[in-house]
Structure formats: C-alpha cells, structure tokens
Amino acid sequence: MSEQPGYADHVYRSGSALVGGALLLALVVLLCGDGIVNGEGRVRWLSAAGLLFLAPLITAFSLRPAVYAGRERLRVRNPFRTITLPWAAVDDVRAGYSTEVFADGRKYQMWAIPVSLRQRKKALRQSGGGRAPLVPPRPGAAPVPGGRGGDSRPQADQAVEEILELSGRHSADEAAQGAPSVRWAYEILVPAAAGGAALLLLTVLG
Template sequence: MSEPQTYADRVYRSAAAMVAGALLLGLGAWLAGDAILRGEGRTPLTAAAALLLAAPVVVAFTFRPAVFASDARLRVRNPFRTITVPWARVDTIRAQYSTELLADGRKFQLWAIPVSLRARSRVNRHNARLSSGEPPRSGPFSFGLGGARSLADAPEEGGPRTAPGDAAVAELRELAESHAADKAAQGPVVVRWCYEILAPAAVGGLALLALLLAG
C-alpha cells in the first residue's frame, strides 16, 4: 500500500506588511548610513546603535510574521515567538478583531493574518445585496495575504464573497478538522522565542542607552 501523499505547507502572510518593511528598512539604512559616513563625534556610533535596534524590530513586525500549515501541524511565526501546534492540539481558530489560535487552553495571536473590518463590512454589504435580489457591484481589489486579490473568494464573478482574513481562517479550520485524528498530527505545543531578533535588538538598545547616558 502506498503512503499517503503529503503536500507543501500553505503559507499565509501579509504582502502589505512586507512592502512597508522594505520601505522602512530602506529609509533607516539611508538615514543611518548618512549619519555614519558624515557625522561627527558620537553621531556615527549613535546612528549605528539606533540602526541595530530598529532594523530587527522592523523585520520582526513586517517580514517575519507568517503562518505555515502542513498536513501535520500549524506553525505560527509571530514577531518574537514561533508557536508550533499539531492539529490535534488545536481547539479553534477564530477571527474577530484579530485572528486568534486557541490550543491547549492557551491563546495565540496570528500576526500574519490581519482582520480588516473594512473588507468584512464591504463583503457583508455585497452579500446582503445578493440576498435581497439587488445586482452586485464590482468590488475593488485589496493587497492582502499573498499579494493583490479581490475582496472575495467567489465561486463565480458576482457570487457570495468572503473577506480574505475570514477565508484564511476557514481554510485553517478545515485543515484542523480533517487532520486532527492523524497520527502525524499528535504531539505537544512548542513555543520558541526568536533570539535572532531579540539579541541584536537588545544589543543595539543597550548601546544606544549607554551612548545617550554618556552625554
């Protein structure tokens, strides 16, 4: 008997956050580089320390957040922690004002899947028009998970829609329900701090504080 086929992880992340992160890093590098090359006295050291503090923080909140869903587990990469949850340990995944994962009686935020109340409101208005028999309006496009996409995942143009964040949550719930009983989906919840972000930020913060106190 052949083994069951496994698939690559589904990846959820915010394209808008990564664009913002690239712009912030570029601006920071330009300002700090100018201060390091042209500054006098302690200015170059202060600029270098500030960049060492700011760059990891920007990366943590823009490039790092991601959610990876495989057949066996959900791996949540938040700004400063990585949470690995086998599907059997998932209690529920919900999207209210933010997207939350409940597992083993603990609650974790899913930073990579933002909830847009504006997008949800537009989708609700569109679906209400369909229910009342009114003709649908062509919806705008938004930059959400994975890049540019319509505000809805519709089976056909003009059909019922789902906001991108809610659609992602529905997919993750379906994966949890379908794989919770799998042998590979068992195990403990593992939380790991992201020291590769925390360590350089701490060094930069301490260096900046020392320079400022030294006057």
C-alpha cells in the first residue's frame, strides 16, 4: 500500500514580518550597541537594558511566529506561546479578520498567517463576484479564476484550506491522537522582563 503524500515539512510564515523584523532588530542592535560602546555612565546601562528589552520583543512578534503542519500534528508558534495540536484535536481552522484554529473547545490565533483584506478585495475584483467571504471554501471547492494556477484567493485562505485538508486526511491516524499542549516561550519572556525591569529601575533612580 503506497503512502499518501503529505505536508510533513510545510512551514507557514509571513515574509513581510520576517523582513521588517530583521531590519528593525538590526537598527535596535546598531543604536543600542553604539550606546554601549561609545556611551558613558548611565547611557551605557540604559542602552544595555533597552537592547535586552527590545530585542526579544521584536523577535517575538516578527521572527518567531510560524506554523508547522506535519503528518501527525499542527504546531503553532506565536510570540509568547507554542501550541501543539494533534490532528485529532483540531476541530476547525478559519480565516476571518485573523487566522484561527479551534481545538478542544478553545480558540488559538495563528500569528504567522496574517489575513490581508487588501488581497481579499483584489481577489473579489478578479472574480467579479459580490462580497468577499471571510471563511475560505472547504477543500475540493472550485478555485476563484484569475490567479496563478487559476486560484487568486488570499494566501491566508489557501493556507487554511491546506491545513484543513491535512486535518481531514490524518485526524484518524493513530499517531495523530492526543490532547493539545501549550508551552510558554520563556526564552522570550525572561530577558524581556529583565530588560523592562532594568529600564524601569534606571528611570526611577534617575
């Protein structure tokens, strides 16, 4: 029996967030680094605390978010949490004003798959239809004409359809059973909290 193809290594990320985050992080490192190297006295401490506070936050909201869709589970890496959802636990995935996954009676946002209303309006104009739907069609629905490969739907809607297809294909697999789990990103939270506390202390002390 041949094995069904899947999206074992499929990763969803926002290209614009990655580029913007990398540029902003480089700017913060440059400015704070200059303050640490060339500053004097309190300026050095403020620059170091600012770098410790800002760098994790910029990383959290731009470089960190990602969605990993494998054969056994969906792993959603958001700014401060990582949610692991076996396919059997996934109830639905929707792209409204944000992309959300519903599992075990709870709702989790997927930061790595932003919804672009501009893309929706563009797809609507190309299709010549009426109001653009906030929820993408189910797998197997006819694509909207006019885009690449006959599909001009927004990227978020296409990603949701692919994830729903994977969920339907693998939810009954033995390896895809289990309950959702959530892990906090302490590697982000701890340095950001330390940097914020240091900035506050330096400000209070003058």
